Amino acid sequence: MVGVTATWPQAGGLLPVTRVPGGELAEVAARADFAVLPVGAVEWHGPHLPLGTDLILAEGFAAESGRSPGGPRGVLFPAVPYAACPGQTRPWPGTVAIRPEIAVGYLADVIEGIVAAGFGRLLIVNGHDANMSTVRAAMEWVSGRRQASLLLVNWFQLVTPTETGEIYGELPSRGHGGAYETSGVLGFDPDAVRLDAVTDLPPKPKLPVAHPYVLVESRPDPWQGWSGHISLASVPAGDRVRQVAGARLREIVAAWVAAPPPAPPTADPLPEPGATPGAEVPS
Numbered sequence: 001m002v003g004v005t006a007t008w009p010q011a012g013g014l015l016p017v018t019r020v021p022g023g024e025l026a027e028v029a030a031r032a033d034f035a036v037l038p039v040g041a042v043e044w045h046g047p048h049l050p051l052g053t054d055l056i057l058a059e060g061f062a063a064e065s066g067r068s069p070g071g072p073r074g075v076l077f078p079a080v081p082y083a084a085c086p087g088q089t090r091p092w093p094g095t096v097a098i099r100p101e102i103a104v105g106y107l108a109d110v111i112e113g114i115v116a117a118g119f120g121r122l123l124i125v126n127g128h129d130a131n132m133s134t135v136r137a138a139m140e141w142v143s144g145r146r147q148a149s150l151l152l153v154n155w156f157q158l159v160t161p162t163e164t165g166e167i168y169g170e171l172p173s174r175g176h177g178g179a180y181e182t183s184g185v186l187g188f189d190p191d192a193v194r195l196d197a198v199t200d201l202p203p204k205p206k207l208p209v210a211h212p213y214v215l216v217e218s219r220p221d222p223w224q225g226w227s228g229h230i231s232l233a234s235v236p237a238g239d240r241v242r243q244v245a246g247a248r249l250r251e252i253v254a255a256w257v258a259a260p261p262p263a264p265p266t267a268d269p270l271p272e273p274g275a276t277p278g279a280e281v282p283s
């Protein structure tokens with residue numbers, strides 16, 4: 001009988017954990033360089049995009065993480081489909097939102113379960129902006145309980161605003177359901193997009209300041225659960241987004257896998273004030 005690792009691509013690649021027999025899990029975990037968990041959402045993105053937009057993007061870029069010839073070997077876990085969703089999209093049809101406190105606890109259990117199965121390095125590929133806070137909180141919790149290296153990458157941030165400006169021009173493109181996100185879906189599943197279902201809905205302008213900020217509003221105007229210049233989206237733009245973001249994700253993963261692993265977490269007390277780090281404390 002041939003073991004499941006015999007089907008693992010010789011030069012990197014991803015092996016679905018759902019096809020790993022329980023008796024071979026320890027061997028797979030020992031041979032893997034990392035595990036990968038896509039996290040998305042089921043959320044309204046407008047009449048032109050599927051409700052699984054964030055899942056298509058998270059799963060698509062998770063697959064891209066293993067497309068490096070001669071690169072590291074990964075084990076792909078099933079995507080987390082449901083998430084906390086902002087108040088701006090919760091009233092729209094098809095959005096399935098869970099409470100943030102539930103999301104954090106659920107994600108903490110999923111992440112810890114993967115680490116406990118023997119995968120000390122876990123890449124989490126995110127397709128839904130609201131997950132950044134809940135996943136980060138869960139990662140911090142698990143890292144204090146298990147020896148683990150947990151890496152969170154949001155595909156949306158892998159292409160810079162300057163670069164999207166070069167692709168789409170001066171009009172804003174990076175909003176929820178906008179040209180950038182629409183193009184991303186076109187790069188993976190063009191049949192899922194209906195470009196003729198909407199006309200452009202110019203988003204509310206950003207504040208006229210250069211400083212970083214986070215602005216949460218109940219319902220910005222104009223807003224229909226999405227906004228953006230959809231006329232700027234195209235398959236070639238989506239192919240470009242997939243190419244650039246995928247290459248950068250693989251670059252991050254390669255550097256991460258090559259880095260030394262962390263030490264185990266500890267509950268040891270802090271040294272006494274003025275003590276020399278590493279020195280023995282007299283008994």
